[in-house]
Amino acid sequence: MEKFLNVSGVAAPMPLVNIDTDMIIPKQFLKTIKRSGLGVNLFDEMRYNQDGSEISDFVLNQAAYRKAEIIIAGENFGCGSSREHAPWALKDFGISVVISESFADIFYSNCFKNGILPIKLSKECIDILMDDASKGENARISVDLEGQTVSATDGTIFKFEVDAFKKHCLLNGLDDIGLTYQKIESIDKFEEAQAKITPWL
Amino acid sequence: MSVPKTLYDKIWDAHVAHEADDGTCLLYIDRHLVHEVTSPQAFEGLRIAGRNVRAPNKTIAVPDHNVPTTEDRVKGIDNEESRIQVDALDANAKEFGIHYYPVSDVRQGIVHIVGPEQGWTLPGMTVVCGDSHTATHGAFGSLAHGIGTSEVEHVLATQTLIQKKSKNMKVEITGTLRPGVTAKDITMNVIGRTGTAGGTGYVIEYCGQAIEDLSMEGRMTVCNMAIEGGARAGLIAPDQKTFDYCYGRPNAPKGSDWDLALSNWKELYTDENAHFDLKITIKGEDIAPSVTWGTSPEDVLPIDAVVPSPDDFKGGKVEAVKRALDYMGLKPGQKLSDVEIDTVFIGSCTNGRIEDLRAAAEVLKGHKIKDGMRAMVVPGSGLVRAQAEEEGLAQIFIDAGFEWRMAGCSMCLAMNPDQLAPEERCAATSNRNFEGRQGRGGRTHLLSPAMAAAAAVTGKLTDIRTFVGAV
Ligand code: SF4
Numbered sequence: 001m002e003k004f005l006n007v008s009g010v011a012a013p014m015p016l017v018n019i020d021t022d023m024i025i026p027k028q029f030l031k032t033i034k035r036s037g038l039g040v041n042l043f044d045e046m047r048y049n050q051d052g053s054e055i056s057d058f059v060l061n062q063a064a065y066r067k068a069e070i071i072i073a074g075e076n077f078g079c080g081s082s083r084e085h086a087p088w089a090l091k092d093f094g095i096s097v098v099i100s101e102s103f104a105d106i107f108y109s110n111c112f113k114n115g116i117l118p119i120k121l122s123k124e125c126i127d128i129l130m131d132d133a134s135k136g137e138n139a140r141i142s143v144d145l146e147g148q149t150v151s152a153t154d155g156t157i158f159k160f161e162v163d164a165f166k167k168h169c170l171l172n173g174l175d176d177i178g179l180t181y182q183k184i185e186s187i188d189k190f191e192e193a194q195a196k197i198t199p200w201l
Numbered sequence: 202m203s204v205p206k207t208l209y210d211k212i213w214d215a216h217v218a219h220e221a222d223d224g225t226c227l228l229y230i231d232r233h234l235v236h237e238v239t240s241p242q243a244f245e246g247l248r249i250a251g252r253n254v255r256a257p258n259k260t261i262a263v264p265d266h267n268v269p270t271t272e273d274r275v276k277g278i279d280n281e282e283s284r285i286q287v288d289a290l291d292a293n294a295k296e297f298g299i300h301y302y303p304v305s306d307v308r309q310g311i312v313h314i315v316g317p318e319q320g321w322t323l324p325g326m327t328v329v330c331g332d333s334h335t336a337t338h339g340a341f342g343s344l345a346h347g348i349g350t351s352e353v354e355h356v357l358a359t360q361t362l363i364q365k366k367s368k369n370m371k372v373e374i375t376g377t378l379r380p381g382v383t384a385k386d387i388t389m390n391v392i393g394r395t396g397t398a399g400g401t402g403y404v405i406e407y408c409g410q411a412i413e414d415l416s417m418e419g420r421m422t423v424c425n426m427a428i429e430g431g432a433r434a435g436l437i438a439p440d441q442k443t444f445d446y447c448y449g450r451p452n453a454p455k456g457s458d459w460d461l462a463l464s465n466w467k468e469l470y471t472d473e474n475a476h477f478d479l480k481i482t483i484k485g486e487d488i489a490p491s492v493t494w495g496t497s498p499e500d501v502l503p504i505d506a507v508v509p510s511p512d513d514f515k516g517g518k519v520e521a522v523k524r525a526l527d528y529m530g531l532k533p534g535q536k537l538s539d540v541e542i543d544t545v546f547i548g549s550c551t552n553g554r555i556e557d558l559r560a561a562a563e564v565l566k567g568h569k570i571k572d573g574m575r576a577m578v579v580p581g582s583g584l585v586r587a588q589a590e591e592e593g594l595a596q597i598f599i600d601a602g603f604e605w606r607m608a609g610c611s612m613c614l615a616m617n618p619d620q621l622a623p624e625e626r627c628a629a630t631s632n633r634n635f636e637g638r639q640g641r642g643g644r645t646h647l648l649s650p651a652m653a654a655a656a657a658v659t660g661k662l663t664d665i666r667t668f669v670g671a672v
Contacts, residue, residue: 200462
């Protein structure tokens with residue numbers, strides 16, 4: 001996995017609550033056997049008409065937000081299906097940070113496996129950032145993972161919490177499987193013990 | 202005295218293979234279920250890194266999401282991308298030596314129906330699958346949850362998952378259900394109460410008389426939708442019904458192993474005074490037959506209610522409700538039982554089991570579906586289909602005018618050709634009413650199998666209580 005680099009860029013405001021993974025990447029794009037190339041279909045049914053033309057008032061179709069790197073979203077972002085295609089599509093589009101009051105569990109953990117930082121902030125902070133983001137290109141939101149801060153255009157700084165292990169992996173681009181292999185002896189031992197207690201497994 | 206534990210605590214503790222200082226654990230996985238949509242990239246990752254599947258014996262694969270459900274599917278899959286995905290699963294199962302039920306096998310079906318049916322799912326286990334409805338298996342008192350593709354690869358390679366423990370929530374359904382009220386209504390009502398994010402960060406244990414009274418099929422329906430409430434998993438303590446269900450299944454323990462397993466499983470309950478971070482109690486008598494009106498599973502109301510107004514809500518939900526009503530083509534104040542539908546879908550991992558088909562057939566007996574109605578039954582597995590044929594249920598569906606399909610996910614997520622057209626309105630026994638879920642612009646109302654059958658006959662969302670009375 002690539003290392004997570006600090007971001008300073010345009011943030012797209014998406015105040016809708018419960019944005020689900022079917023919205024983020026509809027199922028017709030899950031037929032791929034690759035991880036790449038899903039960015040053009042990110043938010044497909046909200047972004048394009050059935051004839052393929054763009055829906056002009058969708059946020060990512062507006063000139064200011066076409067190159068957004070951050071999304072500020074309504075609560076419970078990423079609910080629904082476990083499809084990792086959702087973070088793949090976000091990443092492929094160029095989004096590396098999503099900020100919301102809350103995230104669905106599986107989506108939240110999928111983000112970290114793909115170099116995307118999901119940030120949880122309080123409703124008050126989200127309201128300010130949403131407002132800031134809606135100023136389009138005039139707004140610039142910065143995210144510093146090391147220092148765990150988000151800065152609004154006017155310099156207001158918000159601190160956020162993140163699990164220390166997940167942060168470490170993201171900052172260093174570490175591969176989970178490689179890390180787990182270092183503990184393979186514990187797994188071997190567990191299996192041996194389990195075979196005695198629950199031999200039917 | 203040792204500290205009292207919840208069922209979740211017990212299963213968790215029995216599966217920690219390694220714990221770091223910060224509480225990050227390697228949780229050992231007993232069963233890994235795999236389907237064609239969320240696994241190709243994981244197998245590819247293994248190949249690129251030169252890694253193997255650590256425990257092929259604990260890994261079970263079945264294609265379900267993409268497969269056509271028409272009988273001519275034995276001739277092959279027309280859609281090229283779907284075919285490539287199913288072929289990839291065939292090849293990966295073979296290459297890595299994992300258990301496999303191909304489309305041609307009568308045991309093929311929806312992964313969450315096949316697992317329990319084949320005895321792969323047993324009490325006290327950890328079960329994962331690259332699919333959010335893995336929660337279904339919690340009905341056996343096994344800790345089961347959905348994972349992403351990177352985690353699928355991690356489990357394939359290491360048979361563990363990197364996890365931190367969730368919080369404990371208890372959802373108690375007391376008393377007895379009223380006539381016409383089913384497991385589906387219980388689970389939808391819980392979500393209506395907690396909201397789709399109410400369970401985030403929790404593992405839910407469902408308990409109470411109304412849960413104990415449910416069959417294993419009903420319990421699976423309840424746990425299936427735990428994820429729709431945001432929970433990591435849903436659990437129900439195993440009891441005699443659970444043991445009876447497991448006994449004799451192809452992959453259940455046999456002989457002395459069975460006796461040993463049974464004594465172990467009997468310890469799987471929440472100790473008295475164990476700590477829950479959150480408790481919710483719902484009276485079984487208060488639950489009515491229910492339907493969804495919006496585009497989130499939390500948008501649920503009793504069938505005799507009216508469509509709500511955005512003004513009934515607060516915060517971000519106001520906009521979401523406006524958008525949902527517009528998408529669904531509904532007006533505030535409209536009676537739900539007046540809503541006319543075009544299509545009925547009976548199936549999915551929520552309600553595609555034999556008991557669900559029995560309930561729907563019971564309603565349909567002696568009736569015909571409304572003129573112009575499109576109605577289909579998609580059994581959850583080939584074995585459910587075979588049993589329904591043997592019991593004469595298939596004939597009831599066919600006589601009523603339903604299409605009788607082969608097993609798969611089908612119109613639950615419409616990855617195969619079974620899809621809604623824009624603005625087509627469907628009464629569905631599945632679990633998600635998201636925008637576009639059953640086809641772009643399609644409108645979904647979630648309900649129980651009996652209510653779906655009644656809707657097929659009347660052409661409208663129908664109160665099963667009055668329908669039964671009318672027959
Ligand atoms: S039936 Fe629907 S919810 Fe269940 S596994 Fe298939 S697609 Fe997912």
